[in-house]
Amino acid sequence: MSYNPDTYYLRSEVSNSDLTTLKNLLHPRIQFGDREAAFRFGSLVDAIITEPSRVNYYRFTVDDEQYTEDEFRHAQEMQGALRSEAMHDQFLFAVLSNADTQKVMVNPRQQFEYGSFPFFLATRCKWDWWLPKEKVGVNFGGDLKTTFATTQKEFDEAIDFFDWDRSRAWYMDIANSDRDFIYAISKKNNRVFKHFIRRGDATYERGRAKYEELAFQYWCLNLTV
Numbered sequence: 001m002s003y004n005p006d007t008y009y010l011r012s013e014v015s016n017s018d019l020t021t022l023k024n025l026l027h028p029r030i031q032f033g034d035r036e037a038a039f040r041f042g043s044l045v046d047a048i049i050t051e052p053s054r055v056n057y058y059r060f061t062v063d064d065e066q067y068t069e070d071e072f073r074h075a076q077e078m079q080g081a082l083r084s085e086a087m088h089d090q091f092l093f094a095v096l097s098n099a100d101t102q103k104v105m106v107n108p109r110q111q112f113e114y115g116s117f118p119f120f121l122a123t124r125c126k127w128d129w130w131l132p133k134e135k136v137g138v139n140f141g142g143d144l145k146t147t148f149a150t151t152q153k154e155f156d157e158a159i160d161f162f163d164w165d166r167s168r169a170w171y172m173d174i175a176n177s178d179r180d181f182i183y184a185i186s187k188k189n190n191r192v193f194k195h196f197i198r199r200g201d202a203t204y205e206r207g208r209a210k211y212e213e214l215a216f217q218y219w220c221l222n223l224t225v
Contacts, residue, residue, distance in 0.1 A: 169207030
């Protein structure tokens with residue numbers, strides 16, 4: 001694993017990634033493609049767009065993670081596609097212009113309820129984009145994804161398949177925000193897809209149901225450790 005000077009990943013609070021790890025242990029399923037390679041490339045695109053200070057364009061590295069020139073070229077093409085989309089998407093333009101990036105939030109005692117049973121966990125999240133109330137009048141944020149989807153329908157299906165709905169509900173509830181969004185860039189054709197979420201809509205409710213079950217299982221497992 002590459003060195004990341006950010007200590008976020010060393011923190012002890014429960015993250016959405018921890019829930020994913022638990023789900024993969026409890027409910028393993030066939031892995032399609034190279035998950036590690038996809039995560040690695042996604043990290044490159046994330047860094048170029050939201051954390052450029054970590055990127056060395058001459059050595060093709062992010063921190064000390066080495067990439068190839070082709071990987072960098074591909075990632076920059078995707079960055080260009082997002083910028084082009086922002087030229088006729090006013091909301092995306094506002095996000096790229098005004099959002100805080102890689103914003104960490106922690107709730108030391110978040111309350112949950114599963115099957116009418118209340119419990120607490122210390123939780124954390126790290127936003128790709130966070131729009132504070134001082135800038136836009138209301139607190140909300142969103143996520144940047146890379147995807148193999150080539151159509152909006154495939155992207156919408158990926159939200160459920162990869163549990164991106166769970167991550168968005170998790171983030172919204174840590175921040176106590178009522179709105180959220182995902183922008184995704186296709187690794188296949190550079191198309192940009194978007195999905196907007198509001199508290200109480202189908203995406204949020206599905207994601208919250210997913211995380212409540214896993215959070216309860218995580219809490220139960222830690223009782224026995």
